[in-house]
Amino acid sequence: MIEGFRFAGVAAGIKKKGGLDLGMIVADRPVSAAAVFTRNKMAAAPVGLSRGLLAAAKGRAVGVVVNSGNANAGTGAAGARDAKAMVARARRGAPRGGAMLVASTGVIGAPLPMAEVGAGIDAALAALAPDQAEAFADAILTTDRARKVATATAAGARLWGCTKGAGMIAPNMATTLSFVVTDAAVAPAALARALRAGCAESFNAITVDGDTSTNDMILVLASGAAGPARGFDAALAGLLDDLARQLIRGGEGVHHVVTVRVEGARTAAEARRAARRIANSPLVKTAIAGADPNWGRILCAAGNAEVALDPARVALRIGDVAVVRRGTPVAGAWEDPARAVMRRGEYDLVLDLGLGKGAGRYLACDLSHEYVSINADYRS
Amino acid sequence: MIEGFRFAGVAAGIKKKGGLDLGMIVADRPVSAAAVFTRNKMAAAPVGLSRGLLAAAKGRAVGVVVNSGNANAGTGAAGARDAKAMVARARRGAPRGGAMLVASTGVIGAPLPMAEVGAGIDAALAALAPDQAEAFADAILTTDRARKVATATAAGARLWGCTKGAGMIAPNMATTLSFVVTDAAVAPAALARALRAGCAESFNAITVDGDTSTNDMILVLASGAAGPARGFDAALAGLLDDLARQLIRGGEGVHHVVTVRVEGARTAAEARRAARRIANSPLVKTAIAGADPNWGRILCAAGNAEVALDPARVALRIGDVAVVRRGTPVAGAWEDPARAVMRRGEYDLVLDLGLGKGAGRYLACDLSHEYVSINADYRS
Numbered sequence: 054m055i056e057g058f059r060f061a062g063v064a065a066g067i068k069k070k071g072g073l074d075l076g077m078i079v080a081d082r083p084v085s086a087a088a089v090f091t092r093n094k095m096a097a098a099p100v101g102l103s104r105g106l107l108a109a110a111k112g113r114a115v116g117v118v119v120n121s122g123n124a125n126a127g128t129g130a131a132g133a134r135d136a137k138a139m140v141a142r143a144r145r146g147a148p149r150g151g152a153m154l155v156a157s158t159g160v161i162g163a164p165l166p167m168a169e170v171g172a173g174i175d176a177a178l179a180a181l182a183p184d185q186a187e188a189f190a191d192a193i194l195t196t197d198r199a200r201k202v203a204t205a206t207a208a209g210a211r212l213w214g215c216t217k218g219a220g221m222i223a224p225n226m227a228t229t230l231s232f233v234v235t236d237a238a239v240a241p242a243a244l245a246r247a248l249r250a251g252c253a254e255s256f257n258a259i260t261v262d263g264d265t266s267t268n269d270m271i272l273v274l275a276s277g278a279a280g281p282a283r284g285f286d287a288a289l290a291g292l293l294d295d296l297a298r299q300l301i302r303g304g305e306g307v308h309h310v311v312t313v314r315v316e317g318a319r320t321a322a323e324a325r326r327a328a329r330r331i332a333n334s335p336l337v338k339t340a341i342a343g344a345d346p347n348w349g350r351i352l353c354a355a356g357n358a359e360v361a362l363d364p365a366r367v368a369l370r371i372g373d374v375a376v377v378r379r380g381t382p383v384a385g386a387w388e389d390p391a392r393a394v395m396r397r398g399e400y401d402l403v404l405d406l407g408l409g410k411g412a413g414r415y416l417a418c419d420l421s422h423e424y425v426s427i428n429a430d431y432r433s
Numbered sequence: 434m435i436e437g438f439r440f441a442g443v444a445a446g447i448k449k450k451g452g453l454d455l456g457m458i459v460a461d462r463p464v465s466a467a468a469v470f471t472r473n474k475m476a477a478a479p480v481g482l483s484r485g486l487l488a489a490a491k492g493r494a495v496g497v498v499v500n501s502g503n504a505n506a507g508t509g510a511a512g513a514r515d516a517k518a519m520v521a522r523a524r525r526g527a528p529r530g531g532a533m534l535v536a537s538t539g540v541i542g543a544p545l546p547m548a549e550v551g552a553g554i555d556a557a558l559a560a561l562a563p564d565q566a567e568a569f570a571d572a573i574l575t576t577d578r579a580r581k582v583a584t585a586t587a588a589g590a591r592l593w594g595c596t597k598g599a600g601m602i603a604p605n606m607a608t609t610l611s612f613v614v615t616d617a618a619v620a621p622a623a624l625a626r627a628l629r630a631g632c633a634e635s636f637n638a639i640t641v642d643g644d645t646s647t648n649d650m651i652l653v654l655a656s657g658a659a660g661p662a663r664g665f666d667a668a669l670a671g672l673l674d675d676l677a678r679q680l681i682r683g684g685e686g687v688h689h690v691v692t693v694r695v696e697g698a699r700t701a702a703e704a705r706r707a708a709r710r711i712a713n714s715p716l717v718k719t720a721i722a723g724a725d726p727n728w729g730r731i732l733c734a735a736g737n738a739e740v741a742l743d744p745a746r747v748a749l750r751i752g753d754v755a756v757v758r759r760g761t762p763v764a765g766a767w768e769d770p771a772r773a774v775m776r777r778g779e780y781d782l783v784l785d786l787g788l789g790k791g792a793g794r795y796l797a798c799d800l801s802h803e804y805v806s807i808n809a810d811y812r813s
Contacts, residue, residue: 092737093733093736093737094735094736094737094740094741094742094743094744095732095733095735095736095742095744095747095760096736096744126729127728127729127732127744127757127760127761127762128761129744129745129759129760129761130745161729162728162729162761162762265733265737266733267729267732267733267736335715335800348507348542349506349507349541349542349647352475352507352647353473353475353646353647355474355475356473356474356475356476356647357472357473357474357645360474361474362474362475363474364474364475364476364507364509365509365510367475377507379509380475380507380509381507381508381509381542382507382542420715422802422806426802
């Protein structure tokens with residue numbers, strides 16, 4: 054329970070297989086809100102609508118309505134009308150003032166079943182209660198294997214958040230939606246800054262297949278009931294990191310979560326770019342799947358990252374096993390120990406470019422047979 | 434036979450499994466030469482050496498020595514010495530003046546077996562003959578399933594070329610090496626321009642996994658024996674396209690070669706960028722593997738390409754089947770016909786952005802179980 058919010062999750066009949074598929078968070082009064090949205094230019098109807106509503110309300114919101122089972126993407130003008138209708142219906146049970154936001158996730162290109170959605174919103178409004186956060190967290194899931202929630206504290210304030218997305222590799226472009234509520238008092242501008250900073254090291258630093266979905270959205274609502282909270286930014290960043298790791302760890306076909314750390318880059322931006330390139334390389338990801346300490350692929354990916362790099366200075370560690378120094382493999386028996394590290398569920402790859410003090414990281418995972426099966430055989 | 438050149442391919446004992454692994458092309462006298470090299474900053478020793486030698490010789494060369502079985506990459510200062518030693522040994526049997534170039538492909542991080550390489554160069558020099566081009570083409574192969582050669586003509590001139598690389602998806606970063614000889618008379622600067630233009634639509638427009646290897650190199654040598662040849666640039670471009678298609682078609686784990694065409698972009702550069710993004714998307718590539726007309730993934734990838742895009746104007750065809758118009762799926766039974774197209778070995782995906790006249794293309798292929806098996810289980 055986070056003071057100032059009520060939650061609901063109901064079965065509206067949007068998902069063909071049944072189950073909870075419509076969730077709401079409603080604030081007791083207008084609260085500070087901040088969000089990040091997908092930059093994908095094919096963004097779904099609810100993304101554009103929520104972005105506009107939040108900006109028009111100058112960072113004040115009264116809640117969000119979310120459906121799973123249908124992404125309302127690739128739905129043209131009808132999709133835009135349907136998203137607006139969801140907001141209008143949800144507003145009926147919310148306090149005045151501030152934006153009611155909307156998010157959708159699920160199959161694309163199909164019209165929203167508005168009869169079911171409308172009745173679902175009414176049912177959710179009737180079910181709203183302070184202790185229904187977990188029902189909300191369940192209602193936003195699609196192919197996830199389990200609920201993904203996290204909590205944090207900062208001074209006297211509390212944070213609760215949930216996320217969905219099967220490691221960003223799920224079928225249908227793997228939307229990730231995340232919602233965080235807190236009773237900390239944070240002004241909208243400060244909340245937006247904290248969210249951006251927290252995402253940079255979490256949701257913006259994870260990759261499974263490099264694509265951003267049409268529906269991605271992260272929303273934070275702050276009721277202020279607990280007053281100002283020292284350390285709020287760090288607490289939010291920690292909670293987002295927790296959620297992002299759950300996302301990637303719970304991904305379909307994911308057996309290894311690897312933190313790619315690049316150090317010694319000329320700048321932090323270059324370190325991050327190199328880490329991202331390595332994390333996105335299919336050759337690296339298949340080597341991770343095979344627990345193969347194929348250092349050449351890792352260095353090759355870094356060499357393609359368009360960052361300053363001198364082969365004679367490059368060093369690589371897999372976990373705590375030194376594999377490459379000055380661009381060539383180290384002498385001695387590094388191979389079996391490195392392989393043992395790579396059989397673990399989570400480990401680090403540390404590339405030192407030996408040029409400066411720039412450091413950055415990216416979370417990566419394996420590219421497995423299961424990934425291909427899920428994504429080649431899934432029917433849109 | 435291309436007048437002005439002799440060829441050789443011998444078994445030097447570099448490949449553990451045996452077979453031809455050292456090739457040479459030697460010109461009768463210094464000829465025009467142009468090359469493109471990998472831009473990977475972890476470039477192997479022979480890449481940096483050849484680039485420098487060709488520049489110093491102002492685009493004049495007397496030949497090239499190539500070994501397979503060992504990439505001489507990740508080999509530090511010793512690798513640089515070994516590459517120079519290969520050039521020095523190869524020069525013994527070549528005319529004076531112009532650069533002797535060198536290329537390597539195979540396992541990385543292992544020192545070249547210089548005793549075998551040296552004896553192999555001597556044997557190749559002894560075997561040089563005008564009719565040994567196919568032995569040369571065989572000697573540069575690594576995991577390729579078959580020799581890859583192509584020919585073309587321009588006015589009275591002839592072109593012959595060969596390439597290697599298992600669709601750029603082979604283990605060990607999938608080096609592609611290509612060599613073209615012609616008896617056309619072309620000055621070095623014009624040859625360099627023709628090569629760059631030809632590559633833009635062929636080798637620089639194919640992708641299997643988005644990484645450029647440490648050893649990639651394409652070399653063209655023009656003896657001039659046939660005199661100036663009208664239409665040479667187009668003939669070279671056609672030959673490079675032929676080789677590039679063989680490369681991707683012959684790739685391990687490749688069952689579908691898909692030409693991604695983007696039309697109606699604001700500029701040709703944006704069209705190309707969108708085509709590339711689509712061609713590199715693992716979600717698109719797994720849909721290709723599963724013959725699944727998952728238009729949402731294709732549009733989503735385009736939406737992430739950082740090009741101008743208006744969802745309301747986007748149209749998509751799979752082969753000649755209209756799938757999307759104005760950003761939403763077309764009415765009617767497009768799905769089974771689209772699926773039938775996607776079961777073919779080669780077909781087109783045509784995305785029309787509806788914004789301008791920019792057009793561009795990229796060759797893509799499927800991401801299959803075989804790809805994962807090859808790259809996850811391969812031992813470096």
